[in-house]
Amino acid sequence: MVARTKASSKSTGIRKRQKEQRPGQILEAAFTEFSEKGYAGARVVDVARRVGVTKGTVYFYFPTKADLFKAVVRTHLNPILERIEGLSAEDPAETATNLLRRQIKAGYAEFVRSPQAVEFLRLMVIEGSRVPEIVDFYVNDLMGHGYQSIIDVLERGVKNGEFRANVLEKFAAFPNIILSPAMQINMMQLMVGDRANIDIDQYMEAHIDLVLNGLKA
Numbered sequence: 001m002v003a004r005t006k007a008s009s010k011s012t013g014i015r016k017r018q019k020e021q022r023p024g025q026i027l028e029a030a031f032t033e034f035s036e037k038g039y040a041g042a043r044v045v046d047v048a049r050r051v052g053v054t055k056g057t058v059y060f061y062f063p064t065k066a067d068l069f070k071a072v073v074r075t076h077l078n079p080i081l082e083r084i085e086g087l088s089a090e091d092p093a094e095t096a097t098n099l100l101r102r103q104i105k106a107g108y109a110e111f112v113r114s115p116q117a118v119e120f121l122r123l124m125v126i127e128g129s130r131v132p133e134i135v136d137f138y139v140n141d142l143m144g145h146g147y148q149s150i151i152d153v154l155e156r157g158v159k160n161g162e163f164r165a166n167v168l169e170k171f172a173a174f175p176n177i178i179l180s181p182a183m184q185i186n187m188m189q190l191m192v193g194d195r196a197n198i199d200i201d202q203y204m205e206a207h208i209d210l211v212l213n214g215l216k217a
């Protein structure tokens with residue numbers, strides 16, 4: 001009887017762990033499916049097949065294909081944005097100049113050097129015109145959240161006298177300009193791959209120099 005109880009408990013524990021891991025497994029499979037076939041071509045049943053579950057199981061966690069795609073986007077971007085935003089909390093007394101430099105470097109580490117990030121960008125570019133709802137979600141819910149951290153750093157720099165007094169007037173509405181060179185090299189990688197033959201470290205330092213010298217008081 002005791003042996004049966006232990007076996008039953010072990011089996012229950014395994015099923016519980018599998019259930020906890022299931023959403024992550026589905027999202028990983030969905031990313032691969034969307035990357036290979038695009039949003040329109042991807043099928044929930046094929047995502048389920050990759051995981052080894054039924055289509056109903058996928059719909060249990062993600063009611064629609066759009067919800068599944070949003071979850072893939074959120075899962076990919078949120079941790080990155082949180083890590084970059086978290087830099088400002090490490091040392092409240094840190095200069096805005098140094099903090100912005102570290103944020104840009106973190107952006108290169110997370111978005112430019114990551115093959116998955118390049119693949120993710122390709123997916124967003126291709127599917128943007130076909131699925132406006134996804135683009136609205138990306139811009140308003142995710143990138144808007146990330147851009148706020150840049151505005152916060154600019155405000156710190158102006159307050160400390162490190163940046164020009166009119167920096168917020170110039171950039172508050174367009175914080176993406178601060179990161180534009182990184183996006184440009186990402187697009188280049190997307191279009192020509194390794195043929196671009198660019199020294200990313202040197203490019204990044206030129207980017208940082210351009211931004212900081214353009215902002216300084």
